[in-house]
Structure formats: C-alpha cells, structure tokens
Amino acid sequence: MIWNRAGPTSEQPAFVERRRWPRISEAPLCGNATDLPELVSLPFSTSNEAPGRRFSAWKERMAPLIDACLPESSRVDDCFAANQTVWNLEGALLIQQETSAFSYERSPDKVRFSAIDHWQITFLRTGKTWTSVNGHVVENEPGMMEIRALGCPFYGRTISAQSVTLILPCDLFADYGGLPGASNNIVLGGTRVKLLADYIAFLEANLNRLTRDDLRGVRNQLQEMIFHSVAPLVDSHANGDRSSEIGLMTKARRFIQSNLGSADLTPETLSRELAISRTRLYELFQASGGVLNYIRRRRLLAARAALADVSNGQRIADIASDLGFESAANFSRAFTHEFGYSPSDVRRHTGECKIDHLPRMAEASTFGDWLNTLGI
Template identity: 45%
Template structure:
C-alpha cells in the first residue's frame, strides 16, 4: 500500500459533512495567471469629457452647442426653429491617444465645414460616423450621401462639406491624418462614402464592444484597439476605393498620396516649398497647386502642419527647447512672425501654451490655456 502522506497538495483542506477529506482530482497544481492579475489591477486609463446643454437656459443652449462644435463645423438650427425653444445636446468624448471616440445625442440641426472654415482651421482629421438613431444627409462636391442606422460614414475634415441631421444619436471617431499616411490616396477616393455589408457590420460591432468597455480599459489596451480599428477601417476603405473613385482619377490619387507622404517626411526641411516638392515628385507646380486647392493651397497646408508640430512641442512639459528654436524648426526666422501666425492659427500665444503645459497659467485664461482638457484641445493635439 502506497504512502500518500507525501502528497498533501492532492487533498482539499476542507472536509465534507462526514469529516472525510475530499480528493483533489487535478493532477497538477493550478497556476496563477499573473499577467491577467496585473492587467486587472491596473487603473482605468480613460476619463470621459462630458458636455451637455441641459444645465443651461433653453435660450442659451444652441449658442453654447455652436461654440462647442466651432473647432470643426458651423452649425445652425433647421428652418422655422427658434433658439428660444431650446436645444438638447449631449457629447461625451474619450481620448484614446491616436483616436477620439465620441457619443453624441442632439436635436435636429444643420452643419457646414466651408472653404473659409478650412482656411482658418488647421484640423484635417479623418472621421467616421455610426448612427444609432436618426438620419443625416451630407454633400461634398455636389455628391450627397445619407447616413442611417447600420452604416458607417467616412469623411475628411480637410475638405469642405455641408449637411443636415435629424434628431439623432451617433458614435463618431476622429483620427489624425498620420494614422493613415500610407493610404492617403485611397482615403481621398473614399471621402464622403457610406459603408454597408459584412465589413461595415464587423466594424460597427467591434466599436460597439469597445464603447461598452471604455470605463475599464487600461493603458496597455489603447494602442492595440486604435490599430485594430484602423486596420478594419482600411479594409472597408479598400473595398470602397475599388468600387467608386468619387470622381477622382486614380493617377491623381497616386500623386496626392506621394506628395502628402513627402511633405510629412520633410516638414523639418527649410527647403520644403512648391519648387522642391515639384522637382522631387516629378510634377508641375500647376499640378501641385491643383492637388491642394481644397486645402487652401500647398503653402498654407505646409504652414498649418508646421504650426501643429510647434503647438505639440510647446505643449510637451518635457520639451525644454526655446520658443525661438521651435519657431525656427517651423520655418520662421523671425520670432514675431511666428507669434503672429501662431495666434492666428490657435487664438493664443506660444508662451501661453508653454505656461499652460508647465502649470504656470497666464493671467488671462483662454479656453485652450487651461490644463483642464477641452474637446478643442483634444482635437488639436490628436495623435501628437
């Protein structure tokens, strides 16, 4: 008869009602999953940014909603609706680092991102909309698409558009240009597209699953989620680009993709200008100007991108560069010219951004000068 006294791990420490120890049937002891324990013990990474008009007087609600969306679009009430009637709007944003996820509920309204707006706004992100309730109709270059439940709408903030929405609830994802830098031409082809079918349904389901878990996500989750959504979206975009070129010649798409990539790779070069770009890309200056006509011109595009990089550098508390050095990297030899361009672009000075980043708030507080996050600040810093 074998002696079992040397196998205490096979006996359960508890006893049944008759006092007989239970035999543990597991051959090997259970291992503790320390990796999962570490993940579950990590604190949540995200804090939502909540906005609602409910706390304001009805007559003020729409103007406050208009101010909230001012960085992106100009909004107006439908014909026959007066501001005094009130405007219900809820807007909750989550910052995933390289992606902003927004859940929005609103009354009906009209919206437009005009060519004039583009000239005054440096924001050129891509975004998708997933309606849960209500409909929207958006026009780009004379082409109108309808957004409705169980569809995914894709659009660029770097191109003019206008439209109207009924009382609705929608999930919006804002994504920086750089997240898709290698697919610029394909994205242009799919601008103002509506996706349906299996790929779109899978994307909707995945984003819905992410939404339900936003309060519990930890930092290590975010990058994986962002790139999973990006890859799923690229699959939808590839299908849309194959089926419809949005009236854009494939050769134009190829040139646009190459030029965008060249500009982003050479933003720090003092020699970046229409002549150098035309020579490097093997295209005429006239052709180059045509490619960037919707963006306010190639020089304006370069200037805005450099100012965005300067804003990101000034907002980084770990960046010890002088403002003058950052200005020179942005292509400005004269500090005063840099300051004027910076204020025109962001409505605050470079020194104010630097003070806010280091906790030294200026005497006069602007909406973007506070260290408290705002939707506008998140949009401007997205992906930086």
C-alpha cells in the same frame, strides 16, 4: 455495490489521484489596472445652460469643426438638447453624441488650414442625416457606416439623432497606402460594417475600464477593421467586381507610401514591383486620376503634414527635396494648386497658432483644444 465478508455494502472506495508531476496552480494572466492612467473624456450637455442659451452653447462647442444652425422652423429660445462625450484615444477621438435637429457646414475657410487630413466615420443609433459634398448627397441611417474626409468642405442636416463618431488621421492608414480616394462622403453597409459597429459598441461599453496602455491595441484593431471594411466595398463599387485587384491596390498604396521620397518612384518601378503591365497599372489608378496624380497627391499631403509639424525645423526647400520634388518653385506651384494656399502660408499659420507648443491632450480643456492636438 461492493461485497465484503460481512455482506454487501454501499460505500465506495476513496478516490486516490495519482500524478507523475505535482499540480501547480497558475493565476490568470491579466493586468492590474488600478494604478494605470485611465482614458480622458470631455463631457458636454446643453442641460447645464439656460433654455435660450442652449443652442448657442452647442454652436460654440462645435465651432472648431463645423458651423451649426437651427432648422428654419426652430427659434433660438427653443430648448435645444445636446449631450456629447468625447474620448481621447491619443491620436484619434471617439465621440458619443445625442442632439436635437440642426444643420451643419464645414466651410472652405475651416478646411483651408487643416494641418492633416482626417476621416470622420459615423454610426447612427437613431435618426437620419443628409450630407452634401460637391453636390453629391448621401443619406445615413441606423445600421450603416458613413465616412467623410474632413479635408473637403461639406454641409448637411440631421434630425434628432444619437450617434457615435470616430475622427481618425489619414496617416493611421499609411501602412495600407491610405484609404481609397473614393471613400469620401459614402455610406456603407454589410457584414464587415456590422462587425466594425459591434467592435465599436464593445469599446463604448468598456471605455470606463480601458487605460492608456490599452490604446495601441485599440488603434491597431480599428485601423485593420476600418480598412478592410471600406477598401473592398469602395474598390469593387468603383471598378466592378474585381476582388483580385484589391490586393494589388493595397500593395501599390503601401509601396508608394514607403517610397515617397525616392526619385525612382515612377510608373515603371511600380509596374515591376507589382509584376503587371503599364496598361494594367493605369487601369488600377484610373479612379484616382492616374498613378502619377496619386503619387503627387500623397507627396503633397506628406509635405503639408511636415510643414504643419511645429517640431519640424526643416526649410521648405528641404521638405520639397526630401519628397521628390525637383525644385522649391515646382513644389510651391503644385502645393498652391492642390490646396489653394502656399507652403509658406502653412508655416506662417502654424507659427501664429503656436504659443509654446500644441496642447497635450491631458492639458487640453475644450473640444477645440482636443481637435488641435490632431492637427485639425
């Protein structure tokens, strides 16, 4: 209540804002995506096929990656249902999928000339799968994360299921020295896996709004979240509760990956870099078959990637020398023993598959074309 000479009044004095500096309105910082290229997707549905042709269409769709078969209780003329959308993350694929029950196999013949190792990471929304690698069977179910190396043969089956899958090159994790070797054909759970699943669900909800300019950040986020979801669980399970050693393993993998071509990449050098004893170093790499075996395999994987690169005109002997092999003959023997085919076989196969160049993702029209852009 304010008093004046005429008596009380309910009027309030006008508010006067006093500023030392004038107010300047700033627009929010956000990109205008209207003119930016959108992500490319590749949809597929068996509903577009005649009932008796639906499973055949699905089998043809997946043939570049796996061989698909109907369960024994099903017939070809049954109405097999499958819906799939593949999204191009340019260097990785995100696959949304819903299918009826079927069996699958990635045979040694399919693996034989895979140019680059890739990881397949699957989150089930519904259903269950059972997959065997070297006689070891894992069961995946909703709420879990399944990870498998496409460079190894496997077979399994799924009941009717809905899933989202990432196919990622192993080289995406090169800065970390790669995912642990024991990551193949395992199922993981826990808080970190839940956070990763939530991030992927966020990506799915926004795929139609993302542009190609967003992809670098998306891949970097996936790389970091996947590595820090997988490595601690795998390392602790394989070697006991040794959280202090996870940092050592990460540092060791990075150092090895950064020095694959150095003749000085030896256990002694690595021990000095990590400031640990030779005995401790061998304990760290026991699950990988020893430090020398790990270094040798990383060099051979790098050599295989270089040989399969259609733009790499280096001689096989030069690639071997650059990666620390003493002679082309020693390299060829080690390569053939590791992969079951020779370096020249890779070059020959790459040359036969090359027409002018590998298809760019924007030019690719089939699932197989898109897998080819990843070197699978």
